[in-house]
Amino acid sequence: EPEKWVLPEENLTNWAELVKAWDGMQTISESLMNYEWVCTPLQFLQLFQTLLDGYQIKGRRVFADRLQILSVEQLGAHNYEYLFVGGLVEGQFPKYKHAHWLTKTRNIVKREELYGQMVAVSGSVNLYYPEVDSDGKLNLPATILPGAENPTTELSLDKDHKPSLFLGNGLLTDEEILSTLRSRILEEGLSVSQLNSYANCPYQFFCSHILELAPEEEVSLELAPSDHGSIIHDVLFKFWSGHLEGTIPSVEQGERELEALLRAEYALKDSKPSAQLLSTMRRFIRQDLNLVEQGFRPRYLEKWFQGVVLETSYGAVELRGRIDRIDFHPSGAYILYDYKTGTAPTIKAMLAGEDVQMATYLLASENLYSKARNVGVAYYLTKDGRRPGIYHEEYKNPLLLRGGPNLLDDDKFLKQNREFKAILERLIDSILEGRFPIEPANTRICSFCPFQGICRKEVGL
Numbered sequence: 371e372p373e374k375w376v377l378p379e380e381n382l383t384n385w386a387e388l389v390k391a392w393d394g395m396q397t398i399s400e401s402l403m404n405y406e407w408v409c410t411p412l413q414f415l416q417l418f419q420t421l422l423d424g425y426q427i428k429g430r431r432v433f434a435d436r437l438q439i440l441s442v443e444q445l446g447a448h449n450y451e452y453l454f455v456g457g458l459v460e461g462q463f464p465k466y467k468h469a470h471w472l473t474k475t476r477n478i479v480k481r482e483e484l485y486g487q488m489v490a491v492s493g494s495v496n497l498y499y500p501e502v503d504s505d506g507k508l509n510l511p512a513t514i515l516p517g518a519e520n521p522t523t524e525l526s527l528d529k530d531h532k533p534s535l536f537l538g539n540g541l542l543t544d545e546e547i548l549s550t551l552r553s554r555i556l557e558e559g560l561s562v563s564q565l566n567s568y569a570n571c572p573y574q575f576f577c578s579h580i581l582e583l584a585p586e587e588e589v590s591l592e593l594a595p596s597d598h599g600s601i602i603h604d605v606l607f608k609f610w611s612g613h614l615e616g617t618i619p620s621v622e623q624g625e626r627e628l629e630a631l632l633r634a635e636y637a638l639k640d641s642k643p644s645a646q647l648l649s650t651m652r653r654f655i656r657q658d659l660n661l662v663e664q665g666f667r668p669r670y671l672e673k674w675f676q677g678v679v680l681e682t683s684y685g686a687v688e689l690r691g692r693i694d695r696i697d698f699h700p701s702g703a704y705i706l707y708d709y710k711t712g713t714a715p716t717i718k719a720m721l722a723g724e725d726v727q728m729a730t731y732l733l734a735s736e737n738l739y740s741k742a743r744n745v746g747v748a749y750y751l752t753k754d755g756r757r758p759g760i761y762h763e764e765y766k767n768p769l770l771l772r773g774g775p776n777l778l779d780d781d782k783f784l785k786q787n788r789e790f791k792a793i794l795e796r797l798i799d800s801i802l803e804g805r806f807p808i809e810p811a812n813t814r815i816c817s818f819c820p821f822q823g824i825c826r827k828e829v830g831l
Contacts, residue, residue, distance in 0.1 A: 398422070445487040453492035458499040460510040510823065540572065540807025542580075548804050551580065552684050555802060559676070562691030562730045565794070568801055569726040570815045576806035577821040585820030593641055599711040601639070602651070602752055603694065605631045606709060609655070610668045610695070618667070624659050625652045650753055657755035665768040666697040666705060675734045680795045684802045689730055689794075695750070696738075703765060704739065705746040706731050707757070714749040714758045717776045721760065721786070724811065726797070728759060729790035736787070760786060 377385065398421045409417070438450075457463055488495050499511045542548060568575035577583045593601075608631055613619060619627065628651055632643045643651075662668070676690040695707040708727065715725040723729050728747050735744035746769070748759020761769060763777040771777065778786060808825045810816050819825075 394422075442484065445484075445491055448491065450492040452494045452496065453488060454496045454498065455488065456498040458497055458512040459503075460512045463499075463512045508823075540805060540809070542576075542804030542806060547580075551804070552802050555687060555798075556685045559688035559690055560798065560801075562689065562727055565689065565730065565797060566726040569724070569797060569811065571808070571810040571819065572800070572806040573808040573825050574810070574815070574819055574821055575801070577824060580806070583821065583824075593639060595711075597639065598647075601632070601635045602711050603709055605635055605651075606695075606752075607671050610671055614667075614669060614671075618659065618662055621656050621659055624655045628652065628655045654752050654755050661770060662697075664770060666699050666703075668695050669698040669704075670696040673738075675738060677737055678730065678734050680791065680798060682795055682799045682802060684799075687798050687802075689734070691727075691730060691734065693731060693734075698742070699745075699765070699768065702742045703745045703762075704735075704742050705748065705761075705765075705769070706735055706744070707748055707750040710749045710751050711753065714751060714756075717758055717774065720758070721775065723790050723793035726794065729794055732760065732787055732790055733794070 398418070401421065438448075500509055503509055542551075564575065564579055567578060605628065609624075609628055612627075629648055632648065632651060636643045671694070673693045673696055674690075675693065676688060678689040679686050680689065693706050694709045696704055697707065698704045708731070715728075719725055720728050728749075731747040732744075735747065738744070745765045746759055746761035748757040748761070750757050757769075757771075758776075760776050760778065760783075761771060762783055763779055765771075766773070766777055810819075816822060
């Protein structure tokens with residue numbers, strides 16, 4: 371009575387093994403009783419051992435017996451009821467192998483072959499990737515595996531669903547989202563920065579203004595380039611706010627005042643302006659004061675505008691924006707400037723309408739002042755004092771300009787306005803049609819784009 375040797379409630383596993391062992395002994399004994407043999411004790415032991423070997427009592431299966439962890443290279447050795455493939459993170463799966471020490475070649479895993487191996491060894495393949503990493507940043511699924519063919523499951527979208535990060539060919543086809551997008555733009559309009567973002571890269575616009583994704587701010591003790599740019603804008607605003615009227619300051623006075631403003635603004639950020647920046651801005655204000663002496667003087671700063679209405683296939687869209695500075699001439703002519711601490715588009719790009727900001731400013735200038743005449747729009751580069759833009763040739767001398775294709779007569783100036791209007795209308799139509807392909811205007815845009823990890827376009831390609 372082996373069931374009395376160990377009580378089940380004391381050790382269930384041991385009790386079950388004893389019962390199985392006793393059952394095995396009973397089976398072997400019954401088998402021996404069916405035969406009458408004459409043998410030596412040694413022969414009996416050999417026979418009995420053989421019978422025992424044929425009746426094995428398997429121990430309780432443990433976790434390691436049910437689960438096997440494999441690398442990609444080990445696929446194909448066995449078949450599995452279920453295959454779970456985890457860690458499918460873009461850039462991490464499959465891991466790149468070191469080059470062969472002699473041939474310098476790498477064993478590159480082809481996605482079709484890898485997928486074929488997976489489905490060949492298991493009837494149930496489950497693919498996973500961690501949505502975020504250990505720092506909480508968003509991961510992207512690896513593109514090593516091909517897309518599903520002939521999917522049989524249809525996804526039911528909730529009423530308030532959001533668009534996917536991935537648009538394939540760049541066309542947004544979700545009618546509900548498109549309808550919401552069109553209604554919002556027709557009602558609210560677009561800012562110059564939004565339209566410029568779309569012209570630079572439609573997919574960047576999609577991420578920032580449709581999905582409303584915000585790049586993660588990095589904590590740093592150093593000022594970011596955008597911080598330096600904001601400080602310079604604020605300093606120039608404060609400088610000219612005190613000199614819109616009255617006597618224009620001398621060069622020496624202007625340099626001292628500008629330097630004091632720079633130091634004060636940087637002090638608010640617990641920082642100091644570099645010697646190079648102080649030298650650059652002193653040179654800039656000298657050139658700026660010399661320009662003002664020629665006749666054009668700042669009158670409006672941070673001028674807000676709206677009412678630039680463009681007709682599209684879906685209705686009228688209003689543009690809005692802010693102009694850093696507007697200089698007036700005694701004759702009633704005026705010019706629009708936008709400060710830039712970095713580089714500016716080429717004159718060729720401006721005339722072709724590739725720079726949305728200048729195009730919009732030129733259109734906005736038509737309705738800013740009814741009794742005045744716009745004679746140009748330009749970027750004002752603080753690093754070297756250059757003013758690339760589009761001007762009326764009549765004011766070449768007071769603006770200290772040289773000749774060039776960007777100096778236009780009356781007819782060409784009006785023609786440029788009409789061309790810009792048509793270009794902007796086409797851009798807005800593309801937005802309303804849901805066209806957001808990954809097509810940056812140039813590779814430099816990708817270098818500073820916060821959404822590189824989403825579109826995964828290689829910089830320089």
